[in-house]
Amino acid sequence: xxxxxxxxxxxxxxxxxxxxxxxxxxxxxxxxxxxxxxxxxxxxxxxxxxxxxxxxxxxxxxxxxxxxxxxxxxxxxxxxxxxxxxxxxxxxxxxxxxxxxxxxxxxxxxxxxxxxxxxxxxxxxxxxxxxxxxxxxxxxxxxxxxxxxxxxxxxxxxxxxxxxxxxxxxxxxxxxxxxxxxxxxxxxxxxxxxxxxxxxxxxxxxxxxxxxxxxxxxxxxxxxxxxxxxxxxxxxxxxxxxxxxxxxxxxxxxxxxxxxxxxxxxxxxxxxxxxxxxxxxxxxxxxxxxxxxxxxxxxxxxxxxxxxxxxxxxxxxxxxxxxxxxxxxxxxxxxxxxxxxxxxxxxxxxxxxxxxxxxxxxxxxxxxxxxxxxxxxxxxxxxxxxxxxxxxxxxxxxxxxxxxxxxxxxxxxxxxxxxxxxxxxxxxxxxxxxxxxxxxxxxxxxxxxxxxxxxxxxxxxxxxxxxxxxxxxxxxxxxxxxxxxxxxxxx
Amino acid sequence: xxxxxxxxxxxxxxxxxxxxxxxxxxxxxxxxxxxxxxxxxxxxxxxxxxxxxxxxxxxxxxxxxxxxxxxxxxxxxxxxxxxxxxxxxxxxxxxxxxxxxxxxxxxxxxxxxxxxxxxxxxxxxxxxxxxxxxxxxxxxxxxxxxxxxxxxxxxxxxxxxxxxxxxxxxxxxxxxxxxxxxxxxxxxxxxxxxxxxxxxxxxxxxxxxxxxxxxxxxxxxxxxxxxxxxxxxxxxxxxxxxxxxxxxxxxxxxxxxxxxxxxxxxxxxxxxxxxxxxxxxxxxxxxxxxxxxxxxxx
Numbered sequence: 001x002x003x004x005x006x007x008x009x010x011x012x013x014x015x016x017x018x019x020x021x022x023x024x025x026x027x028x029x030x031x032x033x034x035x036x037x038x039x040x041x042x043x044x045x046x047x048x049x050x051x052x053x054x055x056x057x058x059x060x061x062x063x064x065x066x067x068x069x070x071x072x073x074x075x076x077x078x079x080x081x082x083x084x085x086x087x088x089x090x091x092x093x094x095x096x097x098x099x100x101x102x103x104x105x106x107x108x109x110x111x112x113x114x115x116x117x118x119x120x121x122x123x124x125x126x127x128x129x130x131x132x133x134x135x136x137x138x139x140x141x142x143x144x145x146x147x148x149x150x151x152x153x154x155x156x157x158x159x160x161x162x163x164x165x166x167x168x169x170x171x172x173x174x175x176x177x178x179x180x181x182x183x184x185x186x187x188x189x190x191x192x193x194x195x196x197x198x199x200x201x202x203x204x205x206x207x208x209x210x211x212x213x214x215x216x217x218x219x220x221x222x223x224x225x226x227x228x229x230x231x232x233x234x235x236x237x238x239x240x241x242x243x244x245x246x247x248x249x250x251x252x253x254x255x256x257x258x259x260x261x262x263x264x265x266x267x268x269x270x271x272x273x274x275x276x277x278x279x280x281x282x283x284x285x286x287x288x289x290x291x292x293x294x295x296x297x298x299x300x301x302x303x304x305x306x307x308x309x310x311x312x313x314x315x316x317x318x319x320x321x322x323x324x325x326x327x328x329x330x331x332x333x334x335x336x337x338x339x340x341x342x343x344x345x346x347x348x349x350x351x352x353x354x355x356x357x358x359x360x361x362x363x364x365x366x367x368x369x370x371x372x373x374x375x376x377x378x379x380x381x382x383x384x385x386x387x388x389x390x391x392x393x394x395x396x397x398x399x400x401x402x403x404x405x406x407x408x409x410x411x412x413x414x415x416x417x418x419x420x421x422x423x424x425x426x427x428x429x430x431x432x433x434x435x436x437x438x439x440x441x442x443x444x445x446x447x448x449x450x451x452x453x454x455x456x457x458x459x460x461x462x463x464x465x466x467x468x469x470x471x472x473x474x475x476x477x478x479x480x481x482x483x484x485x486x487x488x489x490x491x
Numbered sequence: 492x493x494x495x496x497x498x499x500x501x502x503x504x505x506x507x508x509x510x511x512x513x514x515x516x517x518x519x520x521x522x523x524x525x526x527x528x529x530x531x532x533x534x535x536x537x538x539x540x541x542x543x544x545x546x547x548x549x550x551x552x553x554x555x556x557x558x559x560x561x562x563x564x565x566x567x568x569x570x571x572x573x574x575x576x577x578x579x580x581x582x583x584x585x586x587x588x589x590x591x592x593x594x595x596x597x598x599x600x601x602x603x604x605x606x607x608x609x610x611x612x613x614x615x616x617x618x619x620x621x622x623x624x625x626x627x628x629x630x631x632x633x634x635x636x637x638x639x640x641x642x643x644x645x646x647x648x649x650x651x652x653x654x655x656x657x658x659x660x661x662x663x664x665x666x667x668x669x670x671x672x673x674x675x676x677x678x679x680x681x682x683x684x685x686x687x688x689x690x691x692x693x694x695x696x697x698x699x700x701x702x703x704x705x706x707x708x709x710x711x712x713x714x715x716x717x718x719x720x721x722x723x724x725x726x727x728x729x730x731x732x733x734x735x736x737x738x739x740x741x742x743x744x745x746x747x748x749x750x751x752x753x754x755x756x757x758x759x760x761x762x763x764x765x766x767x768x769x770x771x772x773x774x775x776x777x778x779x780x781x782x783x784x785x786x787x788x789x
Contacts, residue, residue, distance in 0.1 A: 054665065055788060075668035090666035094659045094780070099652055100667065106649055107668025 002066065003053065004190045005082070006158050010060035012214075012272035020046040022214040028159055028190035033181060034203035035193045035223065037235055039423045041394075042211040044194045045087070048161045051192075052084040053077035078107045082395045083152030088163040089144035094138035097130055101151045108155035110388075115154075122154035125187055126180035141168035141289070149180055153189070160184055161192045166200060171484030178204055198228045198237065210234040236424045243432035243456070245439060250280035250459065254311075255328075255412040255443035256299065261308035263298035267291055271308075271468040276443040278411065281434070283458030284447040285483050290449050291467035293333075296416055299323075299445075300330050311451070313412055324355040329410035333417040333447070334400050341390030345382045347402060348389045352404035352465050364445055378403035379429075395426040402430055406437060413437055416447045431457060451480050463487055496747070500555040500739045500775070502625045506697060507742075508704075510535070510689045514713035516610045517642050517685030517729040521567075523645060524678035525658040525724060525781040526574050527581050530566065531686050534709025537691030540596040543701040545717070551616040555695040556688060563687015564680050571679040575672050578785035597703055605611070606613045610701040610705070611779030612692075616695050628696045634728070638685060641724040654678050658779035661786040662675030671786045686710070715765040721777040731767075737761040 005028045012021040021043045026035050038044045049055045051062065053071030062069050063082055071077045077084075091100045105115055123129055128146040136144060145165065153161060158273045162181075166174050172250035181191055181204060190462040193205055201208050201223050210218040210231065218234050245471055247471050256276040263269050269291035276282045286292055297303025299310055301320045313326040324329070332338045339348050346367040353370065354360075380399050382392055389397060402418060415434060419427040435457055448454050463470050463486035471486040492500070494773045496745035514531050521528055528534075546555030566588060573579040598608075604610045619626045645651035653674050656664040661671045693709070712734050717731075720726030740757035744750050 073668070075670065076664055078668040084666065086666060090660075090663040092656045092660045092663045095652065095656065102649065102662075103652055103656060103664075177555060281726045324576070334584060385598075 001029050002357070003029050003063075004065065006063040006066075007047065007051060008061045010047060010050060010062075011058045012043070012050065012055070012318045013058045014075065014442045020214055021050075021057075024211065024214065024216055025219070026192075026209055026216075027209075028192055028221070030158075030188045030190050031183060031185050031484070032206040033191040033193050033204055035195060035201045035208040036211060036221075037195060037198075037201055037208055037231060038195055039236055041423060042235075043214040044128060044211055045163055046174075046212075048084060048163055048192065051077070051159075051161065052082060054084075060423055075107045078104070078155070079109055080159035080194070081156060082161070083155070083159065084161045085145060085148050085163065085165060086153065087167050089136075089141060089148055089168075091144055091148065094135070095390060096133055096135055096141070097147050098132040100147070101132070101154075105152050106153055110155050111220035117152040118156075119150065122150050125153055125183040127176065127183065129182055140304035141287075142170070142173045145169070146176075147179075149227060151189075153184060157189060159190045159192070161194070163194045164196070165193070166197065167432050167449075168197070168288060170478055170487045174200075174487055198231050201231065202228065212237065226362075232424075243428055243435045245281070245435045245457065245459075250277035250443075251441065253278045255313055256414075256445060257309075257311045259309045259311075261295075261298060261310055262306040262431075263294050263303050264306060265294035265297055267294060267302045267467050269294045269298070269464075271295065271469055274462060274472075275467065276412070276445050279438060279441050280459040281438045281444040281446055281457050283454035283478075284445060284464055285451060285487060286449070286464035287456045287459055287487055288449050290464050290487075292416070292464060295464065296332075296414060296447060299414055317324060321355075325358070327356075327410055328412040328414070329356075329405035329416040331405055331413070331418050333401055335394075335397050335421065338401050339389045339397060341397075342388050344386045345375075345380075345392070346385035348400065349374060349404050353408075356408045374400075374403045374407050377407070378433075395422050397491040398422055398430065399426065406433055409442075410437075411442050413442060413444045414447070415444065417449060418446070419448075419453060421451070427453075451483060454478070454483070455480070492743075496743070499625060499742065500743050501622050503742060504732065504736035504739035505631050506625070506735070507738040508577055508731045509634050510531060510693045510697065510709050511524035511570075511713050511716055511734050512728050513637065513689035513692070514686040514710060515716035515731050516638060516724045517681075517682035517689075518713060518717045518724055519720060519724050519727050520641060520645065520685075521679045521682030522717060523658045523676045523779055524654045525661065525779055525784065525786075526571065526675050526679045527585070527783045528567070528570050528574075528588075528683065529582060529714060530570060530592075530710075531585075531683075532593030532708065533585075533588040533590075534566050534683055534686040535690040535693060535706040535710045536596045537566060537592040537685040539694035539705060540599050540701050542691035543613055543694045544599075545576035546613040546615055546695045547611070548758050550614045552615040552695055555613065555615070556617070559687045559689075559691025559695075560684050563683040563690065566687070566748060567680040567683025568676075568681065571676045574785065575675045575679065576649070578764055578787060581699065581783050581785075584660065585787050593704060596701070598705060600630050600701065602680065603688060606762065608703050612700045613695045615695075616699055619696075630692050630696060638724055639727040646723060647716045650677075657777075658781055659788075661781050661784075665786070665788065675766065675786075686713075687735050689713075712761075715762065716764070719765045732763075733764065734761045 007026045010021050010024045036044050050057045053074045053076050093424050130143055130147040197258050205223045208221045208223045255274050255278050258271050258274040260400045261271045295301050298305050300325040301318050310317055312328050315322050349370050351360055368385050378399050381396055419430050459475050462472045497512045527666050542555040542559035545558035573584040574581045619628045653669050657671045657674045665671055716730035717728050719730035737760055741754035742753040
């Protein structure tokens, strides 16, 4: 079969010298779903951004219908029928869906008069419907993604690139996506499906190409002929062992208790009752933006509590300072907000130490010693203690953040998406640290949008939807399906 | 104040409004695209100077207006090159433009007209009409027309949609196939060109000559009017009328009543209104979300 698109020997060196792609080739065929599998940082997204004309390759060629093509920008790619659905929706939030569609149609060269008719056709193909008059920012992320797919197909796309499309979806929404992809296949679209999740590859792909560190390690495999274990090995090389919980069961002491808490940030959350005991991990699952941020803020003390009580290690409604001084730790979801990236590694450790222990006279030699202790224990790789934290790789930054919290031997840990954006090895390492902390008797609340992570580590799983806890399941009953239903708001 | 005096103050206010309104509406367009230009004061001065120079050299007021427009557009192009393509700091670029224009035009008076204060009267003044014995430029009605056009451009055309897209979320705009750079460049040049016309109006039309540092803060007042408007051209027009009236009232008290003590409060009221408007949180929410931030793809 003739490919619609072929990328040949693509090399991409970013301005900062990072070699993201090193001679990658990929072919996309009409009516086939080609999965591009790889870890974070393997170069998948870079490859797709090149195909979409957003960035230019350092070397290599792009062939469209067998003829060389050169894109000066995304507009050229859109015009030639290439559509990209980014991991996080790229619609202008302040405009309506319809206005976004019009802008895209203008780029694609679709006459405005045909817009309605084309959208109707795309609705039929995908089974998606989205409110065109809604402002984008009022829509949940899943609906924004559906709007993007709908308008891409309406604009006559021949190639549909989906970059980690399930990041912001519930398991139920995934089924809708799979049906839309089926529809697109029947229409003869070539689909590139970017992911690091193996079950999705097995469920959806006709072909799979595996990338590791900017190189192709396996090309156009049949996913039915390869086991998940094989694919995983191709993707990451050697796999470190999964962390295991000894699950000694929770102790008697309650380290976090929440009663009748009402708090408001960007949205309002209300939690009737929630407890974490020593020695247990309570997972909090939910689609992002359903009140996790507000609940976490209300526990640590930076989101105003309107009513009710939060008790952390005996401290009632603590301020952030009291929270840390009580012996509690916090790994926030966004590490760029928890670390001062242009300050040195050692200085960052000093800040975090200060939060837990209060003021002390710090000398360079004491800072260096603190750094050596922590870096040694947690395997942090930095040029020196005085290198800026921002110069560390994402994985090392996350280790630094986790280390700075765990080094204090907290009795309660609140961790938010502690492994987001990390490779498999570092992910397992960080999860191992959390498991060990709980096994040693601390209580942990794990807030994560990664269901696998929640299920792997938790003794109990609470699910949050629209600012309410919709259910609490013991580990044995916390299957992705049941959690998914609760995430969608079903009681 | 008699009703006649009040009417005259109103007419004076409209004359004073034009410079601020054209500048502010131009800046609304630029800022909606995400580019802030605090060099408006400099553009007003430079284009006012060049307009007088061209007017005297050619004997044509039209040449004066065209020169002002060209100067504005050229300085806008320079600002866009720094802000959009070189991804420089927009505030610093604007400050530089203000300082350079203040020095350059002052030097220009000395170099061309041989004194340190002002130019001779222009050779040709644009036609005007009389209202209550006050000279009113045709630019007054034209400014209202420009406001309607600018509103239509931003709110009713695809180009306007593109401008708002790159000003609120350049990454998404890029993914929608819009060239962030070209759209911002166009909006910045258009905005600065309007300020150039405003500068020409100020010298050859409103006053009839160029006076050292004659813009006297009107570029900054226009920036205040932009904030006051909540980034809306019609709001900017309204704000400019308020500022123009404040200006006219203070002129009325100094020249007709001979009391400069009463003049200052009237000049101050528009600023207090702006402060109140801008400090309202609902107002800040209207600010273009990527205002002042360069867009970097990789």
